[in-house]
Amino acid sequence: MEGLQKMSEKNQSGYSQDKMRRIAVGATIAGVLLVVFLIVILIIQFVQIGRRNRELDEYEALIEEYRSANEKDEKKLDDFLNGDALYLLALRRGFRSPE
Numbered sequence: 001m002e003g004l005q006k007m008s009e010k011n012q013s014g015y016s017q018d019k020m021r022r023i024a025v026g027a028t029i030a031g032v033l034l035v036v037f038l039i040v041i042l043i044i045q046f047v048q049i050g051r052r053n054r055e056l057d058e059y060e061a062l063i064e065e066y067r068s069a070n071e072k073d074e075k076k077l078d079d080f081l082n083g084d085a086l087y088l089l090a091l092r093r094g095f096r097s098p099e
Contacts, residue, residue, distance in 0.1 A: 015023070079085035091097065 076085075080089075
């Protein structure tokens with residue numbers, strides 16, 4: 001009778017119920033650890049993406065600032081190359097107009 005009881009405790013693959021529980025607990029722990037690891041990786045990725053987006057915004061603001069300064073300087077250059085602004089600047093510096 002005892003041998004029959006031992007046979008009934010084993011499932012079809014030959015593992016006892018205690019061994020099957022241990023395998024199930026181990027697989028559950030491994031699955032939970034995998035999910036936690038993936039969530040940590042996901043959080044790290046979101047933080048890095050946020051940081052890169054802030055850097056990108058800062059660089060875009062700098063580009064816009066330099067672009068507007070460049071346009072302003074180009075306008076000044078055009079005015080000086082035109083001659084009128086250069087003439088007025090010379091008058092302000094003390095030069096006299098030729099007569």
